[in-house]
Amino acid sequence: MHGRFKRDFMFVSDKNVSDPACFKSCNDEWISDFEKHFSINHTEFYDFPFHPTLLEYSNFIKYCELADKQTNCFINKCDDQSADKVFSPSNYICQFKRAQFVQARPCLEETEPLTFLKCDQECHKKALKGLELSGRDSMGTVYSSNDLDRYEKELNLLCGFQECYKDCHKDIVKEFCSPSLSNTVYTLIDQYVKWHATDIYDWHILSNNLEKLPYSCLRLTGYAPVSDKVAKLIAIS
Secondary structure: OOOOOOOOEEEOOOOOOOOHHHHHHHHHHHHHHHHHHHOOOHHHOOOOOOOHHHHOHHHHHHHHHHHHHHHHHHHHOOOOOOOOOOOOHHHHHHHHOHHHHHHHHHHHHHHHHHHHHHHHHHHHHHHHOOOOOOOOOOOOEEEOHHHHHHHHHHHHHHHHHHHHHHHHHHHHHHHHOOHHHHHHHHHHHHHHHHHHHHHHHHHHHHOOOHHHOOHHHHHHHOOOHHHHHHHHHHHHO
16 A cells, blocks of 8 residues: 655745744644644645645635644744745645635545556656655754755655646546646646745745755746746846
């Protein structure tokens, strides 16, 4: 029996007033609430691909309530005033694309078992090719600037997996869902991956770390290599 690989971590910039322990505290509170309500271990939950738990409407509503509580913790306790505006898995499906996610749920639910069997293992193995990831960090790790190299390795794996998954998933969705619904699902997933990669890209520019950005993440932004060269000039100017 195959288990789904989790890619669950976050980075805390030096510009945040609080240290990473504050964000970890908010995450720990979310974990406690999540496990209490859903009666599943948080290590079995994943944000992407969308977990089957979220495909039941009442669970989706509760998930968004818990996510809102976590976001408020980031804002009020850790002074992260952008927590409700930046990309995050919960912001994406609970705020930015809530209506589209609700509309896509029937198709996501129907195709989830097959995408798990076909895409998850296949894409994880593909993403691992050529990467040196011995001594993987524990799930839910909060990285800071001192851990940048380890963070970039995890990003490389994450972006490689997402790049493979969105194409693998598209073929299955087209086969099992109506044309209009399959387009909704593919757009939802494609934009999730692109917005996430763009958020990562923007941070690397603002922090003058663009040279460390994994190329797997750059490809997902849709930016051409020439744009990358221009961005590098901007970053070092």
